[in-house]
Amino acid sequence: MMKYQYYPGCSLEGTALEYNLSTQALMDSMGVELIEIEDWTCCGASAAESINHLLSLVLPARNLAIAEKQEDIRDILVPCSACYLNLKKAQEKTQKEPELRDRLNNILSQDQLELKGSVHVRHLLDVMAVDLGPDTIRPRVKRTFQDFRIAPYYGCQCLRPYPVFDDPEAPRSMEPLIEATGARLHPWSMGTKCCGASHMNTHMEVGIELVAAILRGAQGADAILTVCPMCQMNLEAYQRKICRTRNEDLHMTVLYLPQFIGLALGLSEKDLRLDLNLSITDRFRKKLDMS
Amino acid sequence: MQPLVKLFVNRYPETISERNEKAFYMDTATDLDRTNAVVTVSDDLAPVQEMVRACIQCGTCTASCPNEFAMDHTPRQLWRMVLMGQKEEIFQSKTFALCSACYYCTLRCPRGLPLTEAMDALKQIAAREEISKYKDSVQFYKNFLKSIRRHGRVNEMEFMTLYFAALKNPLAPLRFASLGLRLMLKGKVSLLPPFTRKRPLESIFRKVEELEERL
Numbered sequence: 001m002m003k004y005q006y007y008p009g010c011s012l013e014g015t016a017l018e019y020n021l022s023t024q025a026l027m028d029s030m031g032v033e034l035i036e037i038e039d040w041t042c043c044g045a046s047a048a049e050s051i052n053h054l055l056s057l058v059l060p061a062r063n064l065a066i067a068e069k070q071e072d073i074r075d076i077l078v079p080c081s082a083c084y085l086n087l088k089k090a091q092e093k094t095q096k097e098p099e100l101r102d103r104l105n106n107i108l109s110q111d112q113l114e115l116k117g118s119v120h121v122r123h124l125l126d127v128m129a130v131d132l133g134p135d136t137i138r139p140r141v142k143r144t145f146q147d148f149r150i151a152p153y154y155g156c157q158c159l160r161p162y163p164v165f166d167d168p169e170a171p172r173s174m175e176p177l178i179e180a181t182g183a184r185l186h187p188w189s190m191g192t193k194c195c196g197a198s199h200m201n202t203h204m205e206v207g208i209e210l211v212a213a214i215l216r217g218a219q220g221a222d223a224i225l226t227v228c229p230m231c232q233m234n235l236e237a238y239q240r241k242i243c244r245t246r247n248e249d250l251h252m253t254v255l256y257l258p259q260f261i262g263l264a265l266g267l268s269e270k271d272l273r274l275d276l277n278l279s280i281t282d283r284f285r286k287k288l289d290m291s
Numbered sequence: 292m293q294p295l296v297k298l299f300v301n302r303y304p305e306t307i308s309e310r311n312e313k314a315f316y317m318d319t320a321t322d323l324d325r326t327n328a329v330v331t332v333s334d335d336l337a338p339v340q341e342m343v344r345a346c347i348q349c350g351t352c353t354a355s356c357p358n359e360f361a362m363d364h365t366p367r368q369l370w371r372m373v374l375m376g377q378k379e380e381i382f383q384s385k386t387f388a389l390c391s392a393c394y395y396c397t398l399r400c401p402r403g404l405p406l407t408e409a410m411d412a413l414k415q416i417a418a419r420e421e422i423s424k425y426k427d428s429v430q431f432y433k434n435f436l437k438s439i440r441r442h443g444r445v446n447e448m449e450f451m452t453l454y455f456a457a458l459k460n461p462l463a464p465l466r467f468a469s470l471g472l473r474l475m476l477k478g479k480v481s482l483l484p485p486f487t488r489k490r491p492l493e494s495i496f497r498k499v500e501e502l503e504e505r506l
Contacts, residue, residue, distance in 0.1 A: 014480055042445050047435035048432075053415060055436075056411075111494055156393040160393065161407065169398070196358075199358075202427055204466060
């Protein structure tokens with residue numbers, strides 16, 4: 001049985017609850033065991049890095065150090081791209097700079113924690129595309145989505161700056177997973193464009209501009225799939241405002257990748273918590289009911 | 292097919308813009324200087340200069356930046372200003388505050404410079420110096436950290452409430468009111484703090500404060 005340590009991150013306990021539950025439901029149905037890191041804490045998000053560099057490294061390092069105690073499982077699965085990058089950055093930097101690791105360990109020693117550098121941080125998309133892969137998914141498909149056209153949206157931080165499992169300029173890792181469900185790909189160039197991240201809170205006009213361009217690029221697709229709670233929130237939550245102010249119909253269904261794959265594998269909408277998404281269109285719902 | 296020259300002009304309109312001229316001749320007073328209060332920054336720019344020392348002013352960062360359209364100076368211009376030590380102009384500008392950390396420039400920089408980290412380093416200076424121009428962004432991040440220092444994990448409702456209170460603008464929450472309500476109806480945000488347990492990050496925060504003398 002495949003096993004991973006699991007770092008859900010703060011968003012997945014709140015605004016991205018459906019990402020958390022659908023990830024767990026999907027992994028469970030594929031026989032993958034997730035073991036949540038005990039007493040995990042916030043990775044610092046984009047806040048720590050904007051205030052203090054040392055703090056931005058020690059917050060993720062604390063979680064890595066706790067994960068290292070579980071010696072038999074080396075990989076940490078992280079669904080949130082921002083958490084993934086923060087944890088990954090702490091892992092990469094401490095491996096390259098032993099002095100930095102000593103500095104962080106000096107801080108962590110107060111809580112009797114020590115970072116040795118033995119765990120690997122893995123994004124959910126990395127695990128789904130590489131460890132599981134379309135060949136594992138295809139034979140389990142119970143419901144095919146031939147009539148669906150899907151726009152894969154990768155966002156930024158699962159791809160850049162560390163090119164780990166995909167091409168950071170022209171990623172394709174979601175494509176075989178989507179095709180395994182029978183769905184077609186929506187051809188577009190917006191899959192790697194920034195959603196504005198926390199601009200929605202601090203510079204809303206700028207964030208709105210970026211999201212509008214992505215939603216426009218997705219027109220013609222039945223849904224956008226995301227692999228990050230911040231991308232998901234930005235793409236789904238401001239659609240009414242964008243459509244109203246631009247006098248354009250840009251409504252678009254936005255689902256998390258494990259929700260869509262989960263549907264194909266026959267998991268129920270209830271298990272995948274589609275009721276929590278903010279922008280499922282009537283058109284998509286009708287099509288889903290007919291499939 | 293579009294002629295190459297036209298493509299170039301379309302893709303890099305800023306190379307011929309007035310804005311560009313301004314940044315290059317920054318030693319003469321610009322409109323920007325006259326209309327804004329002078330920003331004094333005592334923090335040393337040296338660590339940021341070190342990060343961008345090898346910049347060749349090619350503009351790949353500017354061409355890759357998704358937020359460039361909203362900036363007053365392009366990223367390329369900002370790096371030049373950093374190297375020239377133009378502190379006042381840098382912290383008058385909103386360029387670094389508009390970096391959304393997409394890491395395109397870092398990925399593509401032909402000199403391999405850590406440009407996103409350099410943007411963060413400028414944000415950190417603005418936060419330490421409490422420059423009023425960036426008050427909103429800094430408040431957003433500081434209140435986020437306040438919430439995680441208290442609970443270990445972020446409580447989205449608490450931190451947005453702290454943020455709105457810090458903005459001292461009674462209209463600010465209105466932009467988020469309908470979204471907040473929708474999230475509450477879905478049970479995604481709660482008015483109650485998430486944990487009753489001890490402050491698991493307190494010792495880390497305290498130690499960082501001690502090492503850095505301040506946060």
